[in-house]
Amino acid sequence: MTVNPLSSPKGIKLLCELCQSPAFIRCTKCRVSYYCDVAHQKTDWVGIHEKICQLLIPLRTPSPFLSSIKERHHYEEQLLQRQKHIVELAYTVAQKLLFEGKHEEAIPAALQSLRFSIDIHGLNSVQLVPSLLLLAEANIGLGHLVQAEEYLSRAQWTVLKTPDCDYIIRHKLYRNLGLLYAAKGDFEESLLHFANDVYYASEVFGTGDIHISGGYFHMANVFFRQNKMSIADSLYTEVTDIWHSCLSKLVKARSYTEKPVENEVTFQRTEISAMNVEWLDEAQEAEAVQVLNVIFDIREQDAKQEPIKVAKIAHALSMLYYLLRDLPKASEFGEKAQTASKLVPKYGDAETIEKFLKLVKLESE
Secondary structure (H helix, E strand, O other): OEOOHHHOOOOOOOEOOOOOOEOOEEOOOOOOOEEOOHHHHHHHHHHHHHHHOHHHOOOOOOOOOOOOHHHHHHHHHHHHHHHHHHHHHHHHHHHHHHHOOOHHHHHHHHHHHHHHHHHHHOOOOHHHHHHHHHHHHHHHHOOOHHHHHHHHHHHHHHHHOOOOOOHHHHHHHHHHHHHHHHHHOOHHHHHHHHHHHHHHHHHHHOOOOHHHHHHHHHHHHHHHHOOOHHHHHHHHHHHHHHHHHHHHHHHHHHOEEEEEEOOEEEEEEOOHHHHOOOOOOHHHHHHHHHHHHHHHHHHHHOOOOOHHHHHHHHHHHHHHHHHOOOHHHHHHHHHHHHHHHOOOOOOOOHHHHHHHHHHHHHHHO
């Protein structure tokens, strides 16, 4: 729907969701979102608006008349919860798109996450930092380093003004600083920030958690670019081990426990509550796909290919795709893991891989 900004009530400016320029187009579904042109409307729709279109209506329309204080408080609490939901949803969507390499598509979601965080916490809150970091990472991916630095400077200054800022935010800040300096080619500064990323993440999540693996992965990439292959190799191995351990637990929790019954293989569901595991969100799934495939390609293309390392990363990918319900890929990487494992005498996970392939085959039928 085309709108004329000049026809708006006095004091009300219709601005584009993406660039904050005067808006001339309105979303026909929610009727509360505006754009400067069709291109920005399409970009926003693909990036996040399709998922939050209807959620925006009560947040951007006048509140109903409520006679009692109790009703008003209840209504305000509902709006606050809706805002928090949009922040969480937009943040996860932006993260997922970034891991998929869709940097431009991630910007609308990151912007919505930032805007609603401001509405909830105010302009100077440290709670804005995660959204600022998403925008910085998207701009790093697009090669817009000046814009990325602006977002990172704002995030860094906010953290410096907040002595009690939690370690989760600090580790995310240092990871993005590491990415920025790696993009600039300042590898020593980049490694320093990635080391801080790993330190703060390990303080919160422990040394073997998947939250740590991203820092190790980016450090490995820097060493790889410096042609320091032995260090890069050890870090890629650490990343593989972390994800392999995590995915093994998830497969056990989500899938089946093998039990032989009269020459047949039957499977009984494991009690998930007893496994004490946390499922991957969409962003973590996208991260695992991106990271593990990169490492697999490096292992497979290595002139001095080591079967034990190929088997481990292929097994990890097989489990990942099984959890994502992509059984053809789970089977493909499972077979690659089995082939590589046969080249390793007395490989410890050979039997595990064989059982896992049976499970994939059973569910594929």
